[in-house]
Amino acid sequence: MERDTHFVLGVYEDEDVLMNAVKQVRSSGVKIHEVYSPYPVHGLEHALGYKRSRLPIAAFLFGMLGTSLALTMQFYMMKFDWPMIIGGKDFAAFPDFIPVSFEMTVLLAAFGMVGVFMVSSNLKPWAQPRIFDLRITDDKHVMAIDLAVNSGMDEEKIKEILSSSGASEVNNKSFDE
């Protein structure tokens, strides 16, 4: 996407201050783009109002794909392509197929889930990650607010809300992509 994006960043020192700030900022009507922290903050995803991940749905669908691929493959091979008598069983003996079908289900569910997660989280190998502030890997929590999303609000007003919510610094950050 060829467009410039402008963010306002609130830098927080403490996770309790951050948690309160998230609630305060959201209740004042500002939409938060994302919060970055050096370690997982318990309950932050609830405070940000994140909906539950839909990743399990992807896992289920890929799992079903694995089951049907495995069954089709085995049935085709054993019944039509190269029928063999093994242990006096039928050519297409269903119990024999279950271990392979199980393994293919697990394999495709796992691969599919990892793949979908990487794509949806922008973890492609060629992706350029946006670094909002280097200190988020050290000791600071950073709340990023996208100005384009909050176009109904004045930039100065947003900055004021951030500093009154306990931010130790309020900065601007732009990316040109």
Add this chain to the structure above:
Amino acid sequence: MAHEVQNFNLDQKFDFTAGIKKSIMTVLLIGAALLVVGIVLAMMGGGHAEEGAEAGGHAFHWYQRLFANIWINNVYFTGIAIVGVFFFAIQYAAQAGWSAPITRVMLAFGNWLPIAAILMVASFFLMGHDLFHWWHAELFDKASPEYDSIIDGKGAFFYWPMEKGTFPIFYIARMVIFFGFWVFFFSKFKKIAAAEDQLGGTSHWFKMRSWSAYFLVFFAVSSSISAWDWVMSIDTHWFSTLFGWYVFASWFVAGLSSITLLVIFLKGKGYLEMVNENHVHDLGKFVFGFSIFWTYLWFSQFLLIYYANIPEESVYFIERLESDVYGGFIFVNIVMNFVLPFLVLMTRDAKRHGIFLKLVCTLLIVGHWVDFFLMVQPGTLGHNGGIGFMEIGTFLVYGSAVALVVLGGLAKGNLIPKNHPMLEESYHHHI
């Protein structure tokens, strides 16, 4: 630090009201009535004269079916009772925090153990000869035409140190020792729990952890051997190396379902306020996970026997799958204990909401009874078995008797271990 659990009533006791007693008694009476109808029908109907593989050439009597039923329920409900104690011990040995407020619910199931012990030993003496093919002296007599060299080779496992075919002293000793130790550990846990309620402090928790570890070691051995003794030895010629685990898994799922049902029941009555959907979710995960574990064992046993197709092994499944009586129940077993729980409990919401869990847990309690029915009846009754009034009646009588004993035991002590050091941690459990 302020403890938020102090906001709850930690001294609550389960009130076993006359209303609950009455409804359980109603089920018990319905069960007894069905049992009587079943017995009368069986007496009038008589049995087919056909001989099952292990029937030993005796003519079939109606009371054999009653014996088989009593044995199924003895084994099944002993399992649910001991799994309550086992799951309790797991919580302490694993130093689990989340389960602190429901540990007493698990322990309450152990109250059935002393009664189960009496029933099991008494019914073994009364019915053992009809249930167990190996309790026939002529099998061990080389001069007899009935001599069976395979069973003779296994004889010492039942009769040592006495002469084979006389009195199964080794078998009975194992039964008595297992029940003795199980009851001993159960009363030990109960005693420590009562002391903890009175005195507080962390020393009781550490004591409980040590005793739990000892119990788990003993249970690991005793659960496997009791499965061989009480269930696998019915099909005397046959053996399966994972049978101990298979029976344990069946017991465990049934026990977990009973614990979950009881927790949801107590919550519905207004007890256990600090237990929320996060704790129920964890119980649901256990039920879901161990249903799959049971399926894994069932299928592992089936696939190897089916694939190798060695006659002395596959006879177990041929007796069941190709039988008019039991063939259908194999599939009922798989659908009730794997397919339905797997599909219904797959989503997160289903594990957090009582209604789905109630449904699945009830299904599993009946389903694992069917599993034990399939383990016991083909070897004892052959073509004369099946599910009729007698089976349903015996199951209801036993089930409601267990419910009376367990709830009665639960009402005696504190419902919540109020001095458990991890109660606060459990309150903040979030998943």
